[in-house]
Amino acid sequence: MSNHAEEAVHVGGSISTFTKVWIALLAMTGIEVLLAYEQVPTLIMLTCLLGLSIIKAALIIAYFMHLKFERLSLFLTLFPMLIFCIVLMLIFLGDAVRIPNMRPPV
Amino acid sequence: MSSSHASAVGPAGSVWEGGQSPYATNSKKFGMWLFLISDSLTFSAMLFAYTYSRVTNPDWPKPFDFSPAIIFSTVMTFCLLSSSLTMVMAVHSMNHGDRKATVRWILATMVGGGAFVVLHLSEWMKLINVEHVTPLNNPWGVPLFGGTFFALTGLHMTHVICGLIYLAIIAQGIARGKFKAEDVEVSGLYWHFVDLVWMFIFPLVYLMSARVG
Numbered sequence: 001m002s003n004h005a006e007e008a009v010h011v012g013g014s015i016s017t018f019t020k021v022w023i024a025l026l027a028m029t030g031i032e033v034l035l036a037y038e039q040v041p042t043l044i045m046l047t048c049l050l051g052l053s054i055i056k057a058a059l060i061i062a063y064f065m066h067l068k069f070e071r072l073s074l075f076l077t078l079f080p081m082l083i084f085c086i087v088l089m090l091i092f093l094g095d096a097v098r099i100p101n102m103r104p105p106v
Numbered sequence: 107m108s109s110s111h112a113s114a115v116g117p118a119g120s121v122w123e124g125g126q127s128p129y130a131t132n133s134k135k136f137g138m139w140l141f142l143i144s145d146s147l148t149f150s151a152m153l154f155a156y157t158y159s160r161v162t163n164p165d166w167p168k169p170f171d172f173s174p175a176i177i178f179s180t181v182m183t184f185c186l187l188s189s190s191l192t193m194v195m196a197v198h199s200m201n202h203g204d205r206k207a208t209v210r211w212i213l214a215t216m217v218g219g220g221a222f223v224v225l226h227l228s229e230w231m232k233l234i235n236v237e238h239v240t241p242l243n244n245p246w247g248v249p250l251f252g253g254t255f256f257a258l259t260g261l262h263m264t265h266v267i268c269g270l271i272y273l274a275i276i277a278q279g280i281a282r283g284k285f286k287a288e289d290v291e292v293s294g295l296y297w298h299f300v301d302l303v304w305m306f307i308f309p310l311v312y313l314m315s316a317r318v319g
Binding site for chain 2: 013018022057061064065089
């Protein structure tokens with residue numbers, strides 16, 4: 001019995017919590033589709049879509065992948081490095097912005 | 107208990123002999139997390155390549171009509187999100203020792219994933235046959251669109267298909283009395299990751315290229 005209780009604590013989360021997360025994910029997807037339908041300006045749309053995607057990813061990782069219920073050391077081992085590497089890739093975006101202006105006129 | 111076994115198991119009854127386990131998790135789950143982190147970097151690099159190509163080409167096409175392409179891909183998103191919920195239910199059932207319910211939830215997950223693949227393939231067929239988009243060419247004169255689109259969505263679809271095979275093996279094993287709760291949880295981690303990646307592909311590739319009216 002104690003083992004069972006220990007396992008339940010380790011697994012974490014209840015069915016109602018998972019269902020609420022699923023509804024939240026669907027709602028955020030709905031908002032994203034609405035933004036696309038309204039054709040809001042590109043920069044605002046990109047910011048909103050990326051922001052919502054990051055929140056959705058965080059919810060999936062925290063609840064569906066149970067990271068919220070794991071030790072902090074697991075999170076600290078895996079994620080700061082990942083985020084750092086992804087941010088490093090953005091260094092090249094400046095080039096992408098400059099390239100269209102460097103094309104010779106046709 | 108023999109002395110050699112006692113030595114292998116360790117003083118605390120655990121296989122881990124390097125002191126207290128730093129992550130309090132089993133090696134299969136930690137291995138899957140490491141794989142997923144490396145796979146995240148692969149998808150991040152591909153999404154970055156897509157974004158780079160798009161920013162460098164101001165005449166980037168917007169081939170996805172709101173109806174039916176965006177509605178279609180929204181249904182695909184719904185299938186994948188729902189399959190993640192059923193996968194969580196499978197892990198939950200297995201943790202409570204209900205093997206029959208676990209197999210049912212995994213099968214439901216596979217239905218969601220299968221629907222996603224079928225819808226995605228039909229989306230591809232429409233792009234190839236109706237819009238004449240290929241990985242090397244398209245009617246809008248921006249070949250990078252087809253190259254990055256098919257590479258990105260193709261790699262994701264490959265992951266979904268691999269996930270379906272993985273889940274089928276796990277479901278069959280569970281039905282035969284093999285595998286433990288941790289095996290279902292590890293397969294769940296992989297499936298949720300596939301869902302997570304789509305949460306970035308859907309807005310960046312589809313919604314940012316939506317055409318209304």
